[in-house]
Amino acid sequence: MRRALALLLLLPLAPLASSARAAAGTTPPGAGACPVFPADNVWNADVSQLPVDAHSAQWLASMNAGSTNLHPDFGSSGDPSAPYGIPYTVVTDAHPKVSVAFQYADESDPGPYPFGPDTPIEGGQNAGGDRHAIMVDASACTLYELYDAQYSPSGSTAGSGAIWNLNSDALRPATWTSADAAGLPIFPGLLRPDEVLAGSVTHAIRFTAAHTDTSFIWPARHQAGERSDPSLPPMGARFRLKASFGISGYSPATQVVLRAMQHYGLILADNGSNWYFQGAASNSWGDQLIAELKSVPASAFEAVDESSLMVDPNSGATRQGPPPPAAPGGYRLVASDGGIFSFDAPFYGSTGNVALPAPVVTTVSTPSGKGYWLLGVNGSVYPFGDATAHGSASGIRAVGMAPTADGNGYWIVGSGGQVESFGDAPPVGSTAPPGPVAAVTPAPGGGFWMATTAGAVLNEAGAPPLSPAVPAHLVAPIVGMAATASGKGLWLVAGDGGIFTVGDAAFHGSTGGVVLNQPVVGMAGSSDGGGYWLVASDGGIFSFGDAAFHGSTGAMRLNRPVIGMTGAP
Helix, strand or coil: CCCCCCCCEEECCCCCCCCCEECCCCCCCCCCCCCCCCCCEHHHECCCCCCECCCHHHHHHHCCHHHCECEECCECCCCCCCCECECCEEECCCCCCECEEECCHHHCCCCCECCCCCCCCCCCCCCCCCCCEEEEECCCCEEEEEECCECCCCCEEECEEEEEECCCCECCCCCCCCCCCCCCCCHHHCECHHHHHHCCCCCCEEEEECCCECEEECCCCCCCCCECCCCCCCECCEEEECCCCCCCCCCHHHHHHHHHHHHCCEEEEEECCCCEECEECCCCECHHHHHHHCCCEHHHEEEECCHHHECCCCECEECCECCCCCCCCCEEEEECCCCEEEECCCCCCCCCCCCCCCCEEEEEECCCCCEEEEEECCCCEEEEECCCCCCCCCCCCEEEEEECCCCCEEEEEECCCCEEEEECCCCCCCCCCCCCEEEEEECCCCCEEEEECCCCEEEECCCCCCCCCCCCCCCCCEEEEEECCCCCEEEEEECCCCEEEEECCCCCCCCCCCCCCCCEEEEEECCCCCEEEEEECCCCEEEEECCCCCCCCCCECCCCCEEEEEECC
């Protein structure tokens, strides 16, 4: 990162009317209720409808867009202790703060900073280069960033440092640097695995260019250009992926990123290799995601004129309407360690960081939709949200459970058809199914169904009898089942994604004739019964009918495989 010491040129732009909209700044994991700046902040502004900047063609040519692809500057490095990307850490006010001596002290916030030997450094503790250090204080919703950070018990140093109130739109003083050459915060421009997992990235992404102008435009506050040349992009320039660029051929995770680039775009924040964009240092980035992003041509981008968003040149607040509503009807995936991945569905907790005595085999939502249970193969029950534990089964190999209509009880079902009742669930006794039980689903009117690996369905506790027409010889065994909203139909899914229906359950499609990376392990119906999702063991999601795609873990490295899913109301 090069730093310009001379007085810098600010290009004032007159504000005009705009219809751009923003989604609320996403909360980083572990940071509680802290947004990544307010919803109206420029980082969170949708620029998909803004006009193309008059300099677009020149700026793209200067960055060799015609012969260059995007380059995700993050991913696996071969060293799990130091993956590529810019790391960050979330701390509390209990973390010790230290004074830092700055090279550019006149443009740095004096601190102190929650910086210590435990703070991750870009590239690793012994790295050269920019050595960024990013700390999010979850207690005060404060962001601390350092450039060229060097910790020492005898006195820490850095090139520059900046402190940001995550609840404020305030920019740094004009011409001041930060830990970035553009005088902007780094953290809000990092692509994060948790966002991609959630299926929605709602902010601009930081990127670099090799040659920049000696000017900066809002919201940037600083420049480090090589010469005054309007054909070179200034710091703060914003680019978006053209709406005409087709993304349907990419994996679901890559589509999440590309959709963000179409709506929120990229902000030029530093000098570096052309079209390198930054993400959080993490071992969770999948190789397929990285490879696909590297195939996107830079020529598919255009510069946008976002001057119409500016309310005040000293503020990152923007002119825009209210944030768009969240997409309805999300879902949750559950892994065998009890890890929960929520996509447009409330998260109430998990056992992902708990040493369990036995693997989790399923998750079931409460009737209110405000909680869920996890069930271990040993019959152990783990409640979250408004779910209540009424007891655990013993002596059976549990495969599923179903709550009563009021949620004050449940049945636990074993692979041999054993049924144990808890709370206000009436006893139903054990059955002798014609084969191992593979799936259990509650009936909307009360009771439940259980399905065998061969597709035989048994109704219990008042659930109506339903028998799907399943071939005698399946390509893959039945692994999941879901009921329609009316309770008068069922879908069964096999491990190859083949779908079998009965009653008012309509067929909307399947993966039965598709070669899958991993087998299907479960399914869930949409809240209105007009569609369904299938989930594979890598967390890949296949949507059919009116079941919208909200995200997946298909391109992520998981600690344990996904074993099922549940829909959210």
